[in-house]
Amino acid sequence: GYDCDSLALEPVSKFCKYFLPFFSKHPEAVIEIRTKSTQVRTLLEHTPLENCIIAMSFTAHDEAKRWEHKVPSIAKRLDALQKLQQAGWPIAIRFEPLIFGPDMLERYLSLFEQIFGVLDSSAIHSVSTGEFRMPVEYMKNIIKLYPDEALFARPMHTKNGVMSMLAKDSCPHEAIEELLFGFISTEQYYRCA
DSSP states (O other): OOSOOTTTTHHHHOHHHHHHHHHHHOTTOOEEEEEOOOOOHHHHTSOOOTTEEEEEEEOOHHHHHHHOTTOOOHHHHHHHHHHHHHHTOOEEEEEEEEOOOTTHHHHHHHHHHHHHHHSOGGGOSEEEEEEEEEEHHHHHHHHHHOTTOGGGGSOOEEETTEEEEOOSSSHHHHHHHHHHTTTSOGGGEEEEO
C-alpha cells in the first residue's frame, strides 16, 4: 500500500472482520497485512491464523520523526506487535524504506536493539529491508502534491517503471543487513528490490 494502511481505519472499515473468515476457510491462501497502525483489537479478539501475517513497517527514529507524520510511535507499534506475537499471530518486520544518510548504521542498530529487545526474534515469520521505491506514475503524482518535499529532491534511479532512491553503491544496504543478522537468522530474511 502506497496509499493505504489496511489496519489504520479498522474501527471504521471492519476490514479484518471481512477477510478473516475467508482466510479461516482457505488455509492454502496467504495474506500479509502490512501496516504501521496499532489498531489490532479485532485481530486479538480472533483466533490467530497461520496464513495471515501481520507485517509492521519501521524506519529509523530520525526518519520516522521527519517523514512519518501521524504514525504511531515505534514504541506503540512494538507494543501492538508484541501483543499479537504473544497471542500467536505470525508477525513480520519490514525495514522499508531504508533512507540512506549520515550515521545510518548507528541509527538502524539502535532501532534493531529496540525492536529485537521486545520481540522474540526466533518466532518472527520474516524480516525484510528495501530502499525507497515507487512506480513512476505514482511518484509523479506525489511530487505534484508535495513539490517542496526534500525527500523527493534526492537523486532517483528509474528501472522497469519504478523509481528508486539508491545509495551510490550497495555497501550501506549490505552493512545494514550484517547488523540485522546479529538479531535474526539469514533464513528469516529477504531483500526487497
